[in-house]
Amino acid sequence: MSGTGESSALLRRKRLLGGLAGGSVLLAATALWTSAYVKSPAQAAADARPPAADVLTAPVERRVLSDTVVTRGTVSASQTVDIAASGTGAEGGLKPVVTKVMVHSGQTFPAGRVLVEVSGRPLFALRGSLPVYRDLKPGAHGDDIRQLQRALRELGHPTGSDRPGTFGPGTKHAVTALYEAIGYEPVTTDGTAADAARADVKRARRELDRLTSKGAGAEDIRFARSDLADARSALAKAESVSGPMVPASEVVFLSGFPARVESLGAKVGAEAGEKLATVSAGELVVKGSLSLQDKGLVHPGQRVRVYSEVTGDELTGTVARVADAPTTSDADGQDGGQGAAGYPVTVTPGSPLPTRLAGQDVRLTVEAASSGHQVLVVPVSAISAGADSRTTVTVLDRSGARRRVEVRTGTSGDGYTAVTPAGGARLSSGDKVVIGVAQGSGAAR
Numbered sequence: 281m282s283g284t285g286e287s288s289a290l291l292r293r294k295r296l297l298g299g300l301a302g303g304s305v306l307l308a309a310t311a312l313w314t315s316a317y318v319k320s321p322a323q324a325a326a327d328a329r330p331p332a333a334d335v336l337t338a339p340v341e342r343r344v345l346s347d348t349v350v351t352r353g354t355v356s357a358s359q360t361v362d363i364a365a366s367g368t369g370a371e372g373g374l375k376p377v378v379t380k381v382m383v384h385s386g387q388t389f390p391a392g393r394v395l396v397e398v399s400g401r402p403l404f405a406l407r408g409s410l411p412v413y414r415d416l417k418p419g420a421h422g423d424d425i426r427q428l429q430r431a432l433r434e435l436g437h438p439t440g441s442d443r444p445g446t447f448g449p450g451t452k453h454a455v456t457a458l459y460e461a462i463g464y465e466p467v468t469t470d471g472t473a474a475d476a477a478r479a480d481v482k483r484a485r486r487e488l489d490r491l492t493s494k495g496a497g498a499e500d501i502r503f504a505r506s507d508l509a510d511a512r513s514a515l516a517k518a519e520s521v522s523g524p525m526v527p528a529s530e531v532v533f534l535s536g537f538p539a540r541v542e543s544l545g546a547k548v549g550a551e552a553g554e555k556l557a558t559v560s561a562g563e564l565v566v567k568g569s570l571s572l573q574d575k576g577l578v579h580p581g582q583r584v585r586v587y588s589e590v591t592g593d594e595l596t597g598t599v600a601r602v603a604d605a606p607t608t609s610d611a612d613g614q615d616g617g618q619g620a621a622g623y624p625v626t627v628t629p630g631s632p633l634p635t636r637l638a639g640q641d642v643r644l645t646v647e648a649a650s651s652g653h654q655v656l657v658v659p660v661s662a663i664s665a666g667a668d669s670r671t672t673v674t675v676l677d678r679s680g681a682r683r684r685v686e687v688r689t690g691t692s693g694d695g696y697t698a699v700t701p702a703g704g705a706r707l708s709s710g711d712k713v714v715i716g717v718a719q720g721s722g723a724a725r
Contacts, residue, residue, distance in 0.1 A: 337676050337712040338659045345657055346650040347693030349577050353568030353586075353627065353644045355637040357560030359535045360542065361411075365398045365552030374399070376552040381544070383557070388538040388635075392435045394462050396546045396556050401530055402464050405559070406431035408533030415528050417469055419521035420447045427533065428526065432458060448520070455524045466524035474522045477515035484508035534561035540638065564633040566597065568644050569607075569622030577648040578602055584627045585645040588637055597629040599646065649691050657696040662713040663689060673699065674714040675707065682714065 365376045380397035383389055394402040408427040414420075416428050426445040432454040433439060440450020459466040488504040539561040546556040566586055570578055582599045603624040627644060662673045672684045685705045690698035701707040 334718045335676060335714055336716045336718055338662065338715045340707060340709050340711040340713055341657050341696075342654045342709045343657055343696075344651055344654055345691050345693050345696060345698050347577070347648045347691060349570070349574045349646040349648050351568050351570060351574065351625075351644050351646070353566040353625075353642055355564055355566050355633060355640050355642060357540060357638070358562035358565050360558060360560045361532060361534065362555045363395065363403065363532055363557045363559060364554055365403070365529065365556055378546045378548055378550050378552050378556070381546050381548055383541050383544065385541050385544045387541045389541070391431065391534075391537045392458070392462065395532075395541075395559070398529075398552045398556075401467075401527075402462055403530055403532070403556070404462060405532050405534050405537075405539060407434060407535075407537060409535050410533060412528045412531055412533055416447065416526040416531075417521065418447050418452055418523045418525065421445055425451070429454070431533075435461070437461075452523045455526060459524070467527055467530075469522045469525050474515065474519050477511070477517075477519070481508070481511040481515050484511040532559070534559065536562040542639075560638075563629075564635070564638060565600070565629070566627040566633075566642060566644065568625050568627065570602065570625050571622065572606070575602060575623045578625060578646050583647045585647075586627065586629065586633075587643045587645070588640055589643065590640055591636060593634065593637060595629055595631065595633065597627045599625060600628040601626040649693065651691045651698055655690065655698040656700065656707065656709065657698050658687075658713050659715050660692065660695055660697050661715045663687075663697055663699075673707070676712045676714055 365378075376398045378396060378398055379400055382394050382396060389395070389405065391405060391407050394404045396403050406428070408431055410424055410427050412424065414424070416425060422445060425447050428447075429439045429442065429444060429451055432451070435458065437454035437457040438450070439454045440448070442448035442450040456466055484504070484507045488501070488508050491501050491504050539559050542558040542560050544557045545553060566584075578599055580599050580601060584597045584599060585594065586597055587594045601624075606623050625644075658673055663671060664673070665671050670686050671689060672686050675683050675685055677683065685707050686702040687699040687705075687707065688702050690700065692698070699707070
């Protein structure tokens with residue numbers, strides 16, 4: 281009996297210890313869950329706050345600062361002229377026909393060169409800036425005649441004693457020599473009036489001889505001599521406006537040589553259309569286009585770098601002209617289309633561009649503004665304007681302290697702005713200025 285009682289007491293103690301152990305495990309698990317998932321109100325509020333902000337900084341630097349505008353341009357001559365066949369070979373109602381083509385597209389040519397022949401008549405080029413607008417005839421006066429005389433002398437055909445700007449006997453002789461040199465007979469003005477005047481002179485001379493030989497009275501002879509003088513004066517006038525001429529349809533004036541054939545539409549046997557060819561002359565320039573935003577930054581006189589990706593040529597020039605009004609371009613690059621609007625800009629090279637660049641697309645980098653020397657600069661994002669209207673930057677000292685420095689701003693470019701400390705403030709190259717903040721603790725300083 282005693283053994284049985286002891287066994288029962290031992291069994292009760294084991295059950296009690298097992299219950300206590302199980303309860304301890306349960307309490308420990310409950311505590312762990314509580315610590316992991318149940319937070320106090322204070323802790324929950326703390327965890328809800330955003331993480332601490334890290335300050336981003338950049339160094340103050342000294343550098344030459346410039347602001348640039350990059351666009352595209354095309355190398356072309358300063359003058360481009362469309363050559364038409366107006367008036368040539370249209371006599372008697374016949375349509376003008378191309379009978380010869382003496383040049384090809386891309387070819388360069390000198391002054392005096394015949395480009396095409398229309399209905400047996402030449403169309404040649406001479407040096408001059410004034411476009412032809414009338415036939416250049418004997419007896420004519422004006423700046424276009426002066427231009428013709430200069431062009432004739434340049435080709436070795438002197439105009440004698442003719443006054444500059446007057447188409448006289450010397451200019452007639454020079455025109456005849458020019459046409460002989462290119463292998464054609466010059467067109468002459470209607471000589472009917474001159475022929476009639478010569479006949480009048482002949483009759484007046486015969487009448488004077490008759491009266492003189494028969495011993496006519498002094499008064500009759502005096503009248504006969506006056507008639508002869510009048511006839512001779514009329515002949516001189518008629519002859520001054522007759523002779524070799526240069527029809528407007530046979531000449532084109534270009535500003536410089538050698539000139540270049542940009543495109544050629546003339547074909548032998550075909551009717552001479554509105555445009556036989558397009559030629560260019562003068563020094564090569566670069567013509568580009570600016571957006572409205574960039575137009576305000578680009579002005580005549582600014583320096584430009586011209587670079588050809590095809591040939592590797594890199595040259596410098598200056599902005600010569602910026603148009604006040606925009607033009608539009610179609611898909612083929614011709615003005616007047618429905619493409620995006622742009623403001624034409626012309627760049628003049630500092631030295632003559634090589635002819636291999638003619639017609640090429642090039643990159644233009646315009647120096648819109650420059651400090652000219654090293655200045656103190658900070659990133660644009662470091663500049664701030666306060667409610668007090670002061671422009672400042674915030675400097676972060678090594679100790680972590682911050683101080684505001686009032687500055688005056690200058691040239692901006694490439695994401696930087698030139699600054700000058702104001703009011704005796706200190707700002708030096710190497711100082712760290714605040715440019716922003718980054719969330720999290722891993723941001724670089």
